[in-house]
Amino acid sequence: MTSPTLSDVARAAGVSYATADRVINNRGNVADKSIAKVREAVTSLGYVRNVAAANLSRGRIYRLAFLIPRGSNAFFNRIRQHIDHAAAHHVSERVTAEVIEVAAFAVEGLQDSISALLERDFDGVAIVGLQSAALEAPLAELRAKGVAVVGLVSDLPRAARAAYIGIDNIAAGRTAGRMVGLAHGGQGGQVQTFAGSLDARDHAERLTGFREVLNADFPQVTVLDPIMTKDDAQVLQAQTQEVLTQQGLTALYNVGAGNSGLIAALRGGQGTRPFCVVHELVAHSRQALMERQIDLVIDQRPDVEINRAFTVLRALIDAKDLPPMPELVPTIYVRDNLPADALTDQMKAQDT
Amino acid sequence: MTSPTLSDVARAAGVSYATADRVINNRGNVADKSIAKVREAVTSLGYVRNVAAANLSRGRIYRLAFLIPRGSNAFFNRIRQHIDHAAAHHVSERVTAEVIEVAAFAVEGLQDSISALLERDFDGVAIVGLQSAALEAPLAELRAKGVAVVGLVSDLPRAARAAYIGIDNIAAGRTAGRMVGLAHGGQGGQVQTFAGSLDARDHAERLTGFREVLNADFPQVTVLDPIMTKDDAQVLQAQTQEVLTQQGLTALYNVGAGNSGLIAALRGGQGTRPFCVVHELVAHSRQALMERQIDLVIDQRPDVEINRAFTVLRALIDAKDLPPMPELVPTIYVRDNLPADALTDQMKAQDT
DNA sequence: CTGAAAGCGCTTACAG
DNA sequence: CTGAAAGCGCTTACAG
Numbered sequence: 177m178t179s180p181t182l183s184d185v186a187r188a189a190g191v192s193y194a195t196a197d198r199v200i201n202n203r204g205n206v207a208d209k210s211i212a213k214v215r216e217a218v219t220s221l222g223y224v225r226n227v228a229a230a231n232l233s234r235g236r237i238y239r240l241a242f243l244i245p246r247g248s249n250a251f252f253n254r255i256r257q258h259i260d261h262a263a264a265h266h267v268s269e270r271v272t273a274e275v276i277e278v279a280a281f282a283v284e285g286l287q288d289s290i291s292a293l294l295e296r297d298f299d300g301v302a303i304v305g306l307q308s309a310a311l312e313a314p315l316a317e318l319r320a321k322g323v324a325v326v327g328l329v330s331d332l333p334r335a336a337r338a339a340y341i342g343i344d345n346i347a348a349g350r351t352a353g354r355m356v357g358l359a360h361g362g363q364g365g366q367v368q369t370f371a372g373s374l375d376a377r378d379h380a381e382r383l384t385g386f387r388e389v390l391n392a393d394f395p396q397v398t399v400l401d402p403i404m405t406k407d408d409a410q411v412l413q414a415q416t417q418e419v420l421t422q423q424g425l426t427a428l429y430n431v432g433a434g435n436s437g438l439i440a441a442l443r444g445g446q447g448t449r450p451f452c453v454v455h456e457l458v459a460h461s462r463q464a465l466m467e468r469q470i471d472l473v474i475d476q477r478p479d480v481e482i483n484r485a486f487t488v489l490r491a492l493i494d495a496k497d498l499p500p501m502p503e504l505v506p507t508i509y510v511r512d513n514l515p516a517d518a519l520t521d522q523m524k525a526q527d528t
Numbered sequence: 529m530t531s532p533t534l535s536d537v538a539r540a541a542g543v544s545y546a547t548a549d550r551v552i553n554n555r556g557n558v559a560d561k562s563i564a565k566v567r568e569a570v571t572s573l574g575y576v577r578n579v580a581a582a583n584l585s586r587g588r589i590y591r592l593a594f595l596i597p598r599g600s601n602a603f604f605n606r607i608r609q610h611i612d613h614a615a616a617h618h619v620s621e622r623v624t625a626e627v628i629e630v631a632a633f634a635v636e637g638l639q640d641s642i643s644a645l646l647e648r649d650f651d652g653v654a655i656v657g658l659q660s661a662a663l664e665a666p667l668a669e670l671r672a673k674g675v676a677v678v679g680l681v682s683d684l685p686r687a688a689r690a691a692y693i694g695i696d697n698i699a700a701g702r703t704a705g706r707m708v709g710l711a712h713g714g715q716g717g718q719v720q721t722f723a724g725s726l727d728a729r730d731h732a733e734r735l736t737g738f739r740e741v742l743n744a745d746f747p748q749v750t751v752l753d754p755i756m757t758k759d760d761a762q763v764l765q766a767q768t769q770e771v772l773t774q775q776g777l778t779a780l781y782n783v784g785a786g787n788s789g790l791i792a793a794l795r796g797g798q799g800t801r802p803f804c805v806v807h808e809l810v811a812h813s814r815q816a817l818m819e820r821q822i823d824l825v826i827d828q829r830p831d832v833e834i835n836r837a838f839t840v841l842r843a844l845i846d847a848k849d850l851p852p853m854p855e856l857v858p859t860i861y862v863r864d865n866l867p868a869d870a871l872t873d874q875m876k877a878q879d880t
Numbered sequence: 881c882t883g884a885a886a887g888c889g890c891t892t893a894c895a896g
Numbered sequence: 897c898t899g900a901a902a903g904c905g906c907t908t909a910c911a912g
Contacts, residue, residue: 226888228890
C-alpha cells in the first residue's frame with residue numbers, strides 16, 4: 177500500500193542503505209554488480225525518491241534574486257507583487273527571493289547590477305534582460321560561480337543564460353492582429369500602431385507578428401507605420417488625440433506601455449471610437465476594458481511567468497533536468513472573461 | 529541566516545519542544561502563560577512551520593479518486609490524461625489518484641458509483657457532478673466518513689460538496705458572445721446556436737451569457753434558438769449541413785460537445801462560411817482552428833482545473849483553510865495563440 | 881498541563 | 897568499493 181523507501185530497495189537488492197543511495201543518486205564508487213542489483217530492485221519495487229525528505233535532510237536553501245527595471249511601470253509593479261507573493265508561498269520550501277531594481281532599459285546599469293551580484297551569495301537569478309554583448313562577460317563570471325541564470329520577460333544574450341521565461345512576442349502580435357482583423361467583419365480599414373522603441377526586441381516582434389496576420393488574412397485592412405512613444409503616457413495621449421481626428425481610422429494597437437495616456441485620450445474622445453487593443457492587464461487597462469474605452473487586452477500572465485521562474489531556477493540549482501517548458505502563450509482578455517480582481521488575480525499562479 | 533525551527537522557538541520561550549508544538553498546532557492542553565510565551569517567541573524569531581518536514585514525519589498519504597464520465601468524449605479523455613499526469617507529478621508528495629469511470633450523465637449510475645466509494649478508503653474525491661437531489665444522501669454518507677468531496681467541471685448539489693472547481697459558464701457564454709459580436713464589425717447578422725441539452729446546466733448557462741452580450745451590445749445580430757444535439761457528432765453534422773444552406777447566416781456557436789460533426793460539415797461546405805465558435809481545445813478543434821474551419825475555441829483549461837482539484841482536496845484533507853480560489857476564467861484560443869501541442873500542453877498546469 | 885524519545889525518508893561525513 | 901550512524905524539522909504515542 178504505502179510506497180517503498182530506499183531501505184526497501186537496499187534490502188531487496190541485498191546491499192546497504194548507503195550503497196543503494198549511491199546508485200540512486202549516481203554518486204559513483206559502486207561495483208557494477210551492486211548497481212545492477214539496485215536498479216533491478218528499484219524497478220521491481222517501483223521505488224520513487226521522496227524529494228521532500230531529500231531536501232529536508234540536505235538542509236538546502238535557495239536564495240534567488242530578481243533583477244527588475246526600476247520605475248513606476250504598472251506591469252513591473254505587478255511583476256514585483258507576484259514575486260513577493262510567490263516568495264511568501266515558498267518560505268516553507270526554504271526559498272527566498274530578493275527583488276533588485278536596476279536602471280530601466282540601460283545596458284550599463286544592468287551590467288553593473290549583474291557585476292554587483294558577484295559579491296552576494298545567490299543560488300539563482302532571473303533577469304529582465306537586454307540583447308547586448310556587454311552583458312556576456314559579467315554573466316559568464318556569475319555562472320562560473322555556480323549561479324543559475326535565466327532571462328525573464330525580455331531575454332538575455334542566448335548563450336549567457338540557461339533558459340528564457342517569457343512569451344513568444346511574435347505570437348502575441350499575431351494574436352492581436354487576428355483580433356483586429358476579425359473585428360473588421362470583412363470590411364476594410366486602417367490601423368494605427370504605436371511602439372515604445374523598435375530597439376526593444378519585444379516591440380519589434382509584436383509589430384512583425386501583427387503585420388504578418390493582417391497582410392496575409394485581412395489584406396483589406398491597412399497597417400500604418402508605428403508612432404514612436406518611448407512608452408511615455410504623455411506622448412501617447414497627445415499622439416492618440418491627434419490620430420483620432422483622422423478619417424477612416426478603424427483600429428488602434430499599442431505594442432508597448434504607456435497605455436494610461438492612450439486611454440485618457442480615448443476617454444476624452446467623442447462619437448464612435450476605433451477598435452482598440454493594448455498589452456498587459458493592469459489596473460488602468462482593466463478599468464478601460466470594463467468602461468469600454470478599449471476592447472481587448474493581450475496579457476503575458478506575469479503570475480505564470482514568475483511561478484515558472486521559481487520552478488526553473490530551483491531545478492537548475494538542483495542540477496535536475498529542466499521541467500518541460502511549453503511556450504508561454506498570450507492570453508486574450510475582453511470585458512467578459514476578466515479574472516475576479518487585482519488581488520485574487522495575484523493568487524492565480526497557484527493553479528496554473 | 530537559516531530560518532528558526534521549533535527548537536529555537538521552544539528555547540526562546542523557555543518551554544519544551546512538545547509544548548511549543550502544542551501551541552503552534554493548537555492541540556490544546558497548554559497553560560495560557562505558556563501559550564503567550566510561545567506566541568511571543570514565534571513572532572520575535574519569525575518562525576515559519578516547515579510543512580514538508582511536518583508531512584514527512586506524519587507519514588501522511590492522500591488517496592484521491594476522480595469520478596469521470598465514461599466514454600470517448602475528447603474533453604474527458606483530456607481530463608483523464610491530466611489526472612494521470614498530475615498524479616505522476618505528485619507521487620513524491622505521497623498522493624495517489626485513481627480515475628473511476630461512471631455512466632455518462634446518468635443520475636442513477638452516478639449515485640451507485642458514489643455509494644461504491646464508501647467501501648473504498650479514499651481521503652478525497654472529485655466528482656463530475658449533476659444537479660440532483662438523489663445524490664445528496666450518498667454524498668452525505670461519504671462526507672460523514674471524513675472524505676473530502678468537490679464538484680469538478682459540472683457541479684454537485686451545493687450543500688453536498690465542499691467546493692466547486694470549474695469555470696463560470698455564464699462568463700464563458702458571454703465571452704463567446706463578445707467575440708461573435710465583434711466579428712460582425714458593426715454589421716447585422718444571424719447566429720445559429722447548438723446545445724446538447726438544456727437540462728445540462730453548463731449548456732443553459734453558456735447560452736444565457738451568450739444572449740446577454742449580443743442582445744445588450746450587438747442588437748443588430750439575431751440569436752436563433754438552439755438546435756438540440758445531445759452532443760452527438762452525427763446529429764451536429766447533419767444539422768450543420770442543413771443550416772449552412774440558410775440565407776443570411778453569419779455565425780455558428782455550439783455550447784456543447786460533438787464538434788467533430790460540426791467540423792466535418794464545415795469542411796465539406798463551399799464558399800465563405802459563417803464565423804464559428806466552439807468550446808474546449810481538443811485534437812479535432814485544434815486542427816480545425818489551424819485549418820481554418822473554425823475561428824475560435826473557448827477553453828476551460830482542464831489542466832488548471834485538475835491541478836486545482838489536487839490542491840483543494842489536499843487542503844481539505846489536511847483540514848487547512850482553503851487556498852484563495854479566484855473564479856476560473858475561460859481562455860480564448862485563435863490559431864495564433866495555440867499552446868505548443870497536445871503533449872506539452874499536458875504539462876502546462878505546472879505553472880499555472 | 882508538560883516533557884523525553886522514536887521515527888518519517890533522506891543526505892552527509894566518517895570509518896573501514 | 898561498502899557500511900553504520902547522526903541529523904534535517906517535524907508528529908505521535910507514552911509517561912508523568
